[in-house]
Amino acid sequence: MEEESDSRKINNSFLRDHNYATEADIISTVEFNSSGELLATGDKGGRVVVFQREQESKSQPNRRGEYNVYSTFQSHEPEFDYLKSLEIEEKINKIKWLPQQNAAYFLLSTNDKTVKLWKISERDKRPEGYNLKDEDGRIRDPSTITSLRVPVLQPMDLMVEATARRVFSNAHTYHINSISVNSDLQTFISTDDLRVNLWNLEITDRSFNIVDIKPSNMEELTEVITSAEFHPRQCHTFAYSSSKGSIRLCDMRQAALCDRHCKYFEEPEDPSTRSFFSEIISSISDVKFSHNGRYLMTRDYLTVKVWDLQMENKPLETYQVHDYLRGKLCSLYENDCIFDKFECVWNGSDSVIMTGSYNNFFRMFDRNTKRDVTLEASRENSKPRAILKPRKVCVGGKRRKDEISVDSLDFSKKILHTTWHPHENIIAVAATNNLYIFQDKVN
Amino acid sequence: MITKGQKRKYSPEEVEATDRSNPIWESQRQFVFSVSLNKYQRGQELPEPSLRRSVLIANTLRQMMVTNSSSALTTCSGEWESMSTDGDFSLSAAISSILTALDSNIEESPQAVQRTPFQSLENLSRSSEDKDKLFGLRGCGVGHPAGDDLPRYLLPISPSASSSQYLSNQNLKCLPSFSSFGPLSSSPASLPTIFSPSSSLFPGQNQGLDLEHLMEILVES
Numbered sequence: 017m018e019e020e021s022d023s024r025k026i027n028n029s030f031l032r033d034h035n036y037a038t039e040a041d042i043i044s045t046v047e048f049n050s051s052g053e054l055l056a057t058g059d060k061g062g063r064v065v066v067f068q069r070e071q072e073s074k075s076q077p078n079r080r081g082e083y084n085v086y087s088t089f090q091s092h093e094p095e096f097d098y099l100k101s102l103e104i105e106e107k108i109n110k111i112k113w114l115p116q117q118n119a120a121y122f123l124l125s126t127n128d129k130t131v132k133l134w135k136i137s138e139r140d141k142r143p144e145g146y147n148l149k150d151e152d153g154r155i156r157d158p159s160t161i162t163s164l165r166v167p168v169l170q171p172m173d174l175m176v177e178a179t180a181r182r183v184f185s186n187a188h189t190y191h192i193n194s195i196s197v198n199s200d201l202q203t204f205i206s207t208d209d210l211r212v213n214l215w216n217l218e219i220t221d222r223s224f225n226i227v228d229i230k231p232s233n234m235e236e237l238t239e240v241i242t243s244a245e246f247h248p249r250q251c252h253t254f255a256y257s258s259s260k261g262s263i264r265l266c267d268m269r270q271a272a273l274c275d276r277h278c279k280y281f282e283e284p285e286d287p288s289t290r291s292f293f294s295e296i297i298s299s300i301s302d303v304k305f306s307h308n309g310r311y312l313m314t315r316d317y318l319t320v321k322v323w324d325l326q327m328e329n330k331p332l333e334t335y336q337v338h339d340y341l342r343g344k345l346c347s348l349y350e351n352d353c354i355f356d357k358f359e360c361v362w363n364g365s366d367s368v369i370m371t372g373s374y375n376n377f378f379r380m381f382d383r384n385t386k387r388d389v390t391l392e393a394s395r396e397n398s399k400p401r402a403i404l405k406p407r408k409v410c411v412g413g414k415r416r417k418d419e420i421s422v423d424s425l426d427f428s429k430k431i432l433h434t435t436w437h438p439h440e441n442i443i444a445v446a447a448t449n450n451l452y453i454f455q456d457k458v459n
Numbered sequence: 460m461i462t463k464g465q466k467r468k469y470s471p472e473e474v475e476a477t478d479r480s481n482p483i484w485e486s487q488r489q490f491v492f493s494v495s496l497n498k499y500q501r502g503q504e505l506p507e508p509s510l511r512r513s514v515l516i517a518n519t520l521r522q523m524m525v526t527n528s529s530s531a532l533t534t535c536s537g538e539w540e541s542m543s544t545d546g547d548f549s550l551s552a553a554i555s556s557i558l559t560a561l562d563s564n565i566e567e568s569p570q571a572v573q574r575t576p577f578q579s580l581e582n583l584s585r586s587s588e589d590k591d592k593l594f595g596l597r598g599c600g601v602g603h604p605a606g607d608d609l610p611r612y613l614l615p616i617s618p619s620a621s622s623s624q625y626l627s628n629q630n631l632k633c634l635p636s637f638s639s640f641g642p643l644s645s646s647p648a649s650l651p652t653i654f655s656p657s658s659s660l661f662p663g664q665n666q667g668l669d670l671e672h673l674m675e676i677l678v679e680s
Binding site: 101102103190191209210237238239240242259292293295296299346349350352355 | 487488490491494498506507509510511512514515517518519521522523
């Protein structure tokens, strides 16, 4: 798939165009909404920035809509847990959109401990002609009011407001790593290292714990939950992944507590590739259902795997993301890169999957043609409207002119968060504090 | 984080030896073990360590322990075998204590008390008898090859009846000196990082003296 880089229009007052990465500006999550009209990003500073695709112009049919800043708001603030003397980071771990049901947009955003439901709505009219107060808002003297009038709605400049409608807190002892909205549009799950909690979107003062893998004796803890997601169509089914490389599919109809899975997906370890780091690299960092609900995709440190829900003993497909790192695991363990959590995404038709890597590389795999491509999200290498050139990593021997050797990779530049437009070939890639939006080449 | 192009003097990963009798595999194992211990300690120093990271490192350490036991069983004497089992117990107990401390920090304690792995072993002891048995990082040169440095620092005293013998100065005499870690002793730069001056486990310049001093503290407590 050929791509062209799109010049993103940014409101510079919100997204600073600096060469250095301010810690708070590091993007920690990206997510398209269900129509693809909106794109939300969350950052380490607890802010959410929402981009909206501009309407396509009939006069310029070849110039498809670009994304502009639509709204920005502070979702989470740093907090201090006085009981445990611990600071709670404001970093946004995940954003999930609710399907649009009226004129307003709703999204869930979460940090380590608290999930919030935000309503983003437009206001382009305001009422004028109040009886009890004048246009400045000052209260009128009732004795001066001699007649009644009906306030009239007058047009005003478009204002986009974000209001926190629900706060779901005090339900997680450990760090929340994922949230997922159910297809029933009434419930959602929030997942931390050891537990999965089920919430109703209307009720904030209680939640149901549906998975709890905390052992009674913490000395026996050898596995944590790394991610969880609801099935896209079956409102009673969800899956969660573990640090040991397994995925469990659970049916909420079976029991109130879903500790017993109904399906268990795990691939036996290949003894020929066993090393000291086998378990660490098998830890699953992301799990995503396909849009059609037939497949599961998992990302571990070196591979992306596609699982058929009907086959538990091995994945349907395995894609090597950066196998050249297998010989570098010791260094990557030493510098903590081995603990990086990469996400993975499906395209709208479930035919292509994408995930990030180091050196600001990201990879796409076409499941049908079995072709793959490595692209780079980099300002130096991408001019607006230019077609992205495929990149290649040289694993040994003679390095060609355009190739980059493994030892030259920059491990501080990692693409952990990506998202794909639900219907079109538009992707958003977060590279530290920069957001790149790419779309298909216009023929 | 290692920046691009940084080189280490020692690159154990360049040789992926699967043969456990291979000294390169052994040195790689020791390197990974020492790095893992350092990571654990540094993780414990954080106000709220990542549970996933801690569990993964703990599992790696447990794996080291298992491979150490299995390799020891195949190469060493019977006495060594029993001491290996004790080593399993000690390391397993250390890891368990770390995880328990992690949980108690998160779940219950109003004030997070940071404990190093070494201190965790101290806290394991409940009776004076147990206290005497558990020595965190002490060596005992009975019955294992001189080149096998790592287990010396993990083996507790055997909980058998003869353990009381270790309370004597005999045990102190068994502590290896810095120069006795053959076959690496001829090249101090290649010694495992666990013994480096910068290691938080062994602060100070004179490693031998620090080890003995640590011993005294434990015996007295």
